[in-house]
Amino acid sequence: MISIPTQNVIQLAAGFLINFVAFNTQGFIEESVINSVSRDGSINKHAGYYSLAIIYAFYTLGNLTAAQIVDVLTPKWAMCIGALCYGSFQVGFLFLNSTYLYVTSAVLGFGASILWTGQGSYLSQNCTKETTGRMSALLWAIHECCLIGGGIMIFVVFTLTASHDVIPNFSIKLLYSIFTVLSIMAAIVFSLLREPVYKKEKQSCYKKLMTSTYRLMITKKMWLLAVIFSYAGIEQAFWTGIYPTCVSFTRQLAYNTNALLALNLICVGVGQVSAGLLLGTLGDKARKLGRDYLILVATLIHVLAYVLCGLNFPSNASLVKTDDVGLFWTPNIYVALANGVMLGFADCCWNTQIMSLLCETYPEESAQAFAIFKFYESALSCATFIFSSLVSLYWLLATLATFSILALISFFIVEREHTETTPSESVEIENRI
Numbered sequence: 001m002i003s004i005p006t007q008n009v010i011q012l013a014a015g016f017l018i019n020f021v022a023f024n025t026q027g028f029i030e031e032s033v034i035n036s037v038s039r040d041g042s043i044n045k046h047a048g049y050y051s052l053a054i055i056y057a058f059y060t061l062g063n064l065t066a067a068q069i070v071d072v073l074t075p076k077w078a079m080c081i082g083a084l085c086y087g088s089f090q091v092g093f094l095f096l097n098s099t100y101l102y103v104t105s106a107v108l109g110f111g112a113s114i115l116w117t118g119q120g121s122y123l124s125q126n127c128t129k130e131t132t133g134r135m136s137a138l139l140w141a142i143h144e145c146c147l148i149g150g151g152i153m154i155f156v157v158f159t160l161t162a163s164h165d166v167i168p169n170f171s172i173k174l175l176y177s178i179f180t181v182l183s184i185m186a187a188i189v190f191s192l193l194r195e196p197v198y199k200k201e202k203q204s205c206y207k208k209l210m211t212s213t214y215r216l217m218i219t220k221k222m223w224l225l226a227v228i229f230s231y232a233g234i235e236q237a238f239w240t241g242i243y244p245t246c247v248s249f250t251r252q253l254a255y256n257t258n259a260l261l262a263l264n265l266i267c268v269g270v271g272q273v274s275a276g277l278l279l280g281t282l283g284d285k286a287r288k289l290g291r292d293y294l295i296l297v298a299t300l301i302h303v304l305a306y307v308l309c310g311l312n313f314p315s316n317a318s319l320v321k322t323d324d325v326g327l328f329w330t331p332n333i334y335v336a337l338a339n340g341v342m343l344g345f346a347d348c349c350w351n352t353q354i355m356s357l358l359c360e361t362y363p364e365e366s367a368q369a370f371a372i373f374k375f376y377e378s379a380l381s382c383a384t385f386i387f388s389s390l391v392s393l394y395w396l397l398a399t400l401a402t403f404s405i406l407a408l409i410s411f412f413i414v415e416r417e418h419t420e421t422t423p424s425e426s427v428e429i430e431n432r433i
Contacts, residue, residue, distance in 0.1 A: 032048075
């Protein structure tokens with residue numbers, strides 16, 4: 001029989017799956033959609049990048065107070081409100097204009113801060129030290145099925161409407177109507193969540209709660225973790241917004257690039273889900289193997305993906321529609337899709353191990369720890385979207401590779417310190433979910 005904590009995590013994951021079938025899918029096509037609409041001069045062709053930058057800017061600011069808001073609202077209702085903020089953004093694409101786009105980008109950014117902080121808090125309150133790794137992998141595997149579902153959906157729409165270089169207005173309205181309904185459904189799922197099993201008492205003094213967040217932020221360990229969180233933000237911006245744009249803008253792929261965009265989304269989802277299922281299935285074996293070893297594997301995969309991306313795509317692929325070729329060969333569809341799988345697999349490894357580390361290291365300060373995590377992640381995602389609109393793809397890839405090595409070193413240091421200060425215990429892991 002499935003345990004109550006596992007049931008809670010599955011329902012939590014289902015809510016995120018529904019919400020991010022909508023948001024992650026639209027994130028993959030947003031710049032391409034706006035590029036298509038901008039042809040009549042009604043909106044800036046780079047408004048998609050600016051929108052994403054605003055989202056992550058307000059996401060960053062929101063994380064400064066997210067722990068306090070989640071504590072007041074409870075994780076359940078914070079996530080419910082957060083999902084509705086996503087819906088308010090997506091409905092704007094039915095009558096796309098710059099003002100509404102930028103305003104609701106800010107609303108979504110705030111909603112994202114309480115949604116993700118609420119997720120971390122609710123997850124930690126349904127985990128023990130022994131089950132954090134398995135629960136994190138389970139949550140991530142289910143959640144990231146959204147990429148496969150979203151990819152199939154837009155592939156069917158783009159194929160049936162025969163959209164190639166330009167995404168037709170009918171397709172845009174159809175997709176964003178579906179996205180809006182899905183976000184509302186996610187809010188309903190969150191509203192039906194049960195009380196967490198290991199519920200923590202609410203803070204009676206929110207000034208102390210805010211102070212504890214800032215005090216935690218300036219500790220030595222958190223400074224090291226900040227490097228890891230920052231890299232998570234940079235690589236997230238790359239695989240969610242920049243890499244899909246490269247696929248869509250590269251005409252040398254000699255295929256319906258919008259349909260190829262959907263196939264890439266599916267491939268990223270396959271990488272995410274396969275990594276989550278692998279880590280969840282390994283369970284105690286993965287725990288004994290060590291988080292640092294898993295992060296080393298993730299880093300090697302990421303660096304390989306960045307190298308292949310540079311070889312496969314022209315330097316201007318992230319900025320404009322291009323007929324140029326890659327650094328050493330003509331852009332290849334199979335390399336592009338394989339890159340998607342690798343980016344998804346490595347991203348899952350990084351995120352599940354970060355979540356596991358935070359749940360285990362800060363069991364009594366989970367909301368504060370996850371708020372700090374999302375603060376750095378969103379700040380660097382915002383900076384990356386701005387940076388990506390100013391520099392070529394190759395400079396961006398060099399930055400990604402450099403940060404991946406720095407994050408790996410920081411993770412090794414934090415994990416070693418954590419291992420040395422945590423007494424060795426014999427633990428029994430549940431063998432079934």
